[in-house]
Every structure is written in C-alpha cells, then in structure tokens.
Amino acid sequence: MGDLCINKAxxxxxxxxxxxxxxxxxxxxxxxxxxxxxxxxxxxxIVVAKGDTFENALLNSAFAKEAINLxxxxxxxxxxxxxxxxxxxxxxxxxxxxxxxxxxVNEHPNEYIVSxxxxxxxxxxxxxxELSKRIRNVRTVEDFASLFSFNQLVLKKLMADD
Amino acid sequence: xxxxxxxxxxxxxxxxxxxxxxxxxxGMMAHPVTKEMMVLYECDRNSxxxxxKECCKDDIERKGTEVYHAELGDCLEADxxxxxxxGKRKIKETVKEGVTGTHGARFICPRVYAISTIKTPLAxxxxxxxxxxxxxxxxxxxxxx
Numbered sequence: 372m373g374d375l376c377i378n379k380a381x382x383x384x385x386x387x388x389x390x391x392x393x394x395x396x397x398x399x400x401x402x403x404x405x406x407x408x409x410x411x412x413x414x415x416x417i418v419v420a421k422g423d424t425f426e427n428a429l430l431n432s433a434f435a436k437e438a439i440n441l442x443x444x445x446x447x448x449x450x451x452x453x454x455x456x457x458x459x460x461x462x463x464x465x466x467x468x469x470x471x472x473x474x475x476v477n478e479h480p481n482e483y484i485v486s487x488x489x490x491x492x493x494x495x496x497x498x499x500x501e502l503s504k505r506i507r508n509v510r511t512v513e514d515f516a517s518l519f520s521f522n523q524l525v526l527k528k529l530m531a532d533d
Numbered sequence: 534x535x536x537x538x539x540x541x542x543x544x545x546x547x548x549x550x551x552x553x554x555x556x557x558x559x560g561m562m563a564h565p566v567t568k569e570m571m572v573l574y575e576c577d578r579n580s581x582x583x584x585x586k587e588c589c590k591d592d593i594e595r596k597g598t599e600v601y602h603a604e605l606g607d608c609l610e611a612d613x614x615x616x617x618x619x620g621k622r623k624i625k626e627t628v629k630e631g632v633t634g635t636h637g638a639r640f641i642c643p644r645v646y647a648i649s650t651i652k653t654p655l656a657x658x659x660x661x662x663x664x665x666x667x668x669x670x671x672x673x674x675x676x677x678x
Contacts, residue, residue, distance in 0.1 A: 452559070452560050455560040455561055456560060459560075459622075459623070462622075472621070473621060476561065476570075476621055480570065483560075483561060484560075484561045484562060484563060484570055485560075485562055486563060487562075487563065487565055493662065493665060493666065493669070496658070496662055497662055497666070500655075500658070500659055500662065503655065509655065510613070510654070510655060511613060511652040511653055511654055511655055512652070512653040512654070512655055512657065512658050513575075513615055513650075513652050513653070514575075514655070515655055515658065516565075517559075517562065522565070523565040524565055524566070526658060527541065527653070529658070529661055529662075529665070530653070530657055530658060530661045532661075
C-alpha cells in the first residue's frame with residue numbers, strides 16, 4: 372500500500388477544493404475535486420505510472436514508439452562513429468600507440484564499429500524513411516542502412532523482389 | 534575487362550585504383566556480405582574503381598562473393614560508390630587537377646584487399662516500399678470484401 376494525503380480548502384461562500392494525492396512504489400495519483408456549495412462541479416484525476424513516465428508521455432502511438440526507437444539507434448550509431456574518430460585522433464597525436472589502438476578496436480568492436488544486424492519489417496522501413504528525410508547526409512540505401520543498423524541484404528532483397 | 538555502371542554491381546581485388554571528386558571516410562564497418570571489419574570510404578561524384586591486381590584464392594572463394602566481378606581490368610563507373618578496404622587505418626589520398634574535364638580528382642589506391650560497390654539511391658527503396666505498401670493495402674481490401 373502507498374501513502375494518502377488529502378488537502379482541503381473552503382472559502383467563506385462555501386466553495387471548496389479538495390486535492391487527494393496517493394503515492395505508491397509503482398504510481399502516483401492526484402485527484403482534484405472542486406465544489407460550489409453542495410453542488411460538485413468537477414473531478415480531475417492525474418495518474419502517472421512510475422518507471423516509464425518518459426515513455427508514457429512520448430509514446431502515444433505505435434508510430435511514435437517506432438520513430439523514437441529508430442532515432443535513439445541513429446544517435447547511438449553516430450556516437451559510435453564519433454568515438455572511432457576520437458580514438459583515431461588519439462592515435463594520430465601519439466596519445467595512443469598502434470598496439471593500443473588495435474587492441475581497443477578488437478576488444479570493443481561494439482563501441483567503435485557500427486553494426487548492420489537488424490532485419491527490419493516493412494513498417495520500420497517506412498518510419499525510418501520518413502525520419503531520414505529530416506536527417507543530414509542520408510542519400511543512398513547504404514547510408515540509410517548504416518544509420519539505423521538495418522541489414523543491407525534485407526533491403527536489397529526487398530528491392531530485388533519488385 | 535568490363536565496365537559496370539548499374540547500382541549494386543561489385544568488384545573485389547587485391548589491388549584497386551580508384552578516383553572520385555570527393556571521398557568521405559566513414560570509419561570502420563563490417564562489410565554487409567563478408568562481415569569482415571574494414572575501413573569504409575564513400576566516393577562521391579564521378580567515381581571510378583578498377584581492378585589492378587586480382588584477389589587471392591581465399592578471397593575469391595569467400596561465401597557470398599560469387600557474384601562479384603574479379604577479373605583484371607574490371608571497373609565500376611558511377612556517381613557514388615562505396616569502397617571497403619582491409620585494415621583499420623585511413624589511407625592517404627592524392628589529388629590531381631584536370632582529371633575529369635576542368636575538375637580535379639582525388640585518388641585512393643589500396644594495395645590491400647578491397648571491395649567496391651555502386652551505391653543505390655534511396656529513391657529506389659522509397660519506390661519499392663510504396664509499391665509493396667500499395668499491394669499490401671489492396672490485398673487487405675480484397676480480403677475484407
């Protein structure tokens with residue numbers, strides 16, 4: 372069970388506002404009741420599930436959910452590219468030895484090499500195509516595949532089926 | 534000794550000569566077919582790649598590369614091509630003026646195993662998806678009827 376807290380304010384004319392707040396580990400709820408004299412005007416309830424409040428706020432449709440997942444992947448992939456170039460800059464300015472550079476790339480490929488291991492469905496490709504119109508330097512199928520980690524062979528098969 | 538100009542055409546070689554108006558170094562990527570980690574360049578505008586030394590038996594016999602062109606003199610000519618080069622480091626570019634008319638060109642001549650492919654414009658994928666979606670929507674409507 373959670374905690375319950377009730378606050379009530381009453382004016383001289385008899386109008387009142389009651390705010391009940393309920394808190395638990397999984398959710399929080401706020402219920403506001405505004406009354407005029409004995410006549411209740413309205414109730415307003417706000418319930419927020421904890422843990423995925425960010426997702427709940429953003430993901431109000433399947434399209435939005437897919438779009439956000441793809442955008443997060445794209446950001447991750449751009450970061451991986453940047454990290455490889457940073458590592459290379461360290462090699463060029465002598466901060467990193469050749470052996471250390473090779474070791475880093477060999478031992479942590481996921482941090483420095485973008486993978487193309489996702490087999491996308493038609494819906495994901497459609498959403499990604501919409502997003503790619505608004506992202507810089509996505510001009511070819513190869514750019515598109517590496518940005519969203521899509522398997523190029525799946526995309527090429529799709530085009531070959533036409 | 535053939536010139537290829539269609540999207541998706543691929544050559545692979547032990548040594549390759551390439552030139553383009555512009556190169557973009559993309560870092561390291563796993564090649565989509567061989568899965569080997571290689572350095573990727575994207576060649577943009579008036580791109581050209583030619584086999585100057587054929588690849589060794591091991592590379593020729595790699596699974597998935599059967600359709601790749603591998604004869605001496607085979608070349609790709611297109612607006613945009615990708616160039617995967619074996620290794621982890623950037624290769625030095627050289628610049629020459631007046632190679633294609635009044636324009637200069639940049640040269641990258643890998644002397645290690647490399648794979649080069651004519652890139653596919655994104656518009657081709659858009660068209661395919663639109664067509665597939667149309668067929669899907671039509672079949673749903675027919676099923677409903």
